[in-house]
């Protein structure tokens with residue numbers, strides 16, 4: 831079980847790594863060659879429970895801008911919809927060794943978790959990774975006092991709170 835052909839391959843000479851990400855134990859590593867197309871904070875119950883956090887921060891990339899440098903064989907897959915280990919898309923992608931969730935994978939898109947990127951110490955996060963909105967804010971367990979748009983469910987397809 832691995833990743834599909836939509837990803838950038840090792841031999842892709844045009845791929846220039848812009849940012850690098852790694853799981854907690856370092857077994858899984860990948861690079862991206864572009865800025866994210868969007869970034870969101872999700873308050874849905876699936877994200878909260880699976881991440882053990884009040885919300886999930888996701889930065890969205892096209893898969894062709896993602897290239898693994900280590901650990902494809904160490905990946906595990908899980909379906910939030912069926913609540914089972916499953917390689918079916920959409921799926922959560924994690925490191926089987928340390929348990930870190932690496933991304934949420936859709937058919938075309940890769941929803942990366944910016945916490946895994948190497949930003950330096952102290953971290954300096956590029957503006958392109960800043961969230962543009964809150965989604966599933968209707969399911970929140972913590973209020974967030976910022977000026978970002980807050981959607982009850984999906985962006986543009988639910989009530990704005």
Ligand SMILES: [Zn+2]
Pocket residue numbers: 853854855856857858925926927928929930
């Ligand atoms: Zn790991």
Ligand SMILES: [Zn+2]
Pocket residue numbers: 872873874875876877878886966
């Ligand atoms: Zn969510």
